[in-house]
Amino acid sequence: MKHVIALDVGGTGMKAALLAQDGSVLLEARRPTGREHGTDAVVAAILDFAADLADEGRTRLGSAPLAAGVAVPGTIDEKNGIAVFSANLGWRDLPMRKLLGERLGGLPVALGHDVRSGGLAEGRIGAGRGVDRFLFVALGTGIAGAIGIGGRIEAGAHGYGGEIGHVVVRPGGPACGCGARGCLETLASASAVSRAWAGASGDPEADAAACAAAVEAGDPRAAEVWRTAVEALADGIVMAQSLLDPSTVIVGGGLAEAGDTLFAPLRAAVSERLTFQMPPKVVPAELRDTAASLGAGLLAWDLLSTEVTA
Numbered sequence: 001m002k003h004v005i006a007l008d009v010g011g012t013g014m015k016a017a018l019l020a021q022d023g024s025v026l027l028e029a030r031r032p033t034g035r036e037h038g039t040d041a042v043v044a045a046i047l048d049f050a051a052d053l054a055d056e057g058r059t060r061l062g063s064a065p066l067a068a069g070v071a072v073p074g075t076i077d078e079k080n081g082i083a084v085f086s087a088n089l090g091w092r093d094l095p096m097r098k099l100l101g102e103r104l105g106g107l108p109v110a111l112g113h114d115v116r117s118g119g120l121a122e123g124r125i126g127a128g129r130g131v132d133r134f135l136f137v138a139l140g141t142g143i144a145g146a147i148g149i150g151g152r153i154e155a156g157a158h159g160y161g162g163e164i165g166h167v168v169v170r171p172g173g174p175a176c177g178c179g180a181r182g183c184l185e186t187l188a189s190a191s192a193v194s195r196a197w198a199g200a201s202g203d204p205e206a207d208a209a210a211c212a213a214a215v216e217a218g219d220p221r222a223a224e225v226w227r228t229a230v231e232a233l234a235d236g237i238v239m240a241q242s243l244l245d246p247s248t249v250i251v252g253g254g255l256a257e258a259g260d261t262l263f264a265p266l267r268a269a270v271s272e273r274l275t276f277q278m279p280p281k282v283v284p285a286e287l288r289d290t291a292a293s294l295g296a297g298l299l300a301w302d303l304l305s306t307e308v309t310a
């Protein structure tokens with residue numbers, strides 16, 4: 001059966017799949033990234049994993065993969081297939097597309113950004129199916145986003161499009177890793193909620209999931225922590241709504257696991273802030289931690305369709 005390799009390289013683990021053209025998963029696999037062994041070992045692990053997946057395809061699906069897509073974190077140059085920088089994985093100007101292409105015997109390779117790949121998959125085969133314009137927001141350690149337009153992701157002129165986590169929602173607020181203050185991710189990421197709840201509850205181990213559980217149990221301190229995050233998030237979403245006017249906002253990442261505990265107050269906070277803007281649908285992401293891998297596979301299929309039509 002015709003398929004492509006789909007690979008998502010994360011800080012700790014790699015998720016992979018062999019993907020059919022309709023986005024269905026024919027085979028899934030996971031491996032550790034092994035960053036504790038250094039950058040060269042991480043790159044070797046990525047290349048080995050891809051080569052093993054190609055072998056699996058030949059053995060189990062009866063044909064070689066037609067292309068490969070790989071999603072990586074950090075800054076990337078999609079056009080030239082270069083993983084420019086990842087603080088987590090330690091590389092700089094890594095020619096990922098070339099290395100993978102060579103290892104896979106000249107197979108076409110697409111390189112994608114992890115969050116934008118995840119957004120692409122949510123838009124095409126996840127929570128945004130059939131939606132022309134959407135905003136994908138991932139609430140994890142930080143907050144990242146992707147702008148979906150007409151079945152593609154708008155990466156911006158320099159690859160930083162969609163960085164809603166660094167929209168300043170509280171001027172002069174908490175210091176952000178980017179150097180600014182009051183960025184959305186300092187207030188509404190899963191890490192920010194974990195930190196705030198650890199402080200408020202006095203339990204240094206308390207995390208965002210514990211905070212959500214305490215909100216559900218009626219703890220007023222947790223409700224206050226939660227409200228701070230929800231209001232910041234609503235401010236960020238409304239700013240994005242004014243600029244981009246998406247029909248749907250897809251919210252994923254660790255904090256979205258709270259379900260209605262997040263979505264009910266978030267929808268209310270967004271709608272009470274809107275003036276002239278049309279209200280977006282605010283929906284949970286569907287693909288969870290496989291989104292980036294699936295998106296990498298879709299990029300690989302896109303590569304093939306542009307090659308055919310070019």
Ligand SMILES: [Zn+2]
Nearest residue numbers: 166176178183
């Ligand atoms: Zn920032």
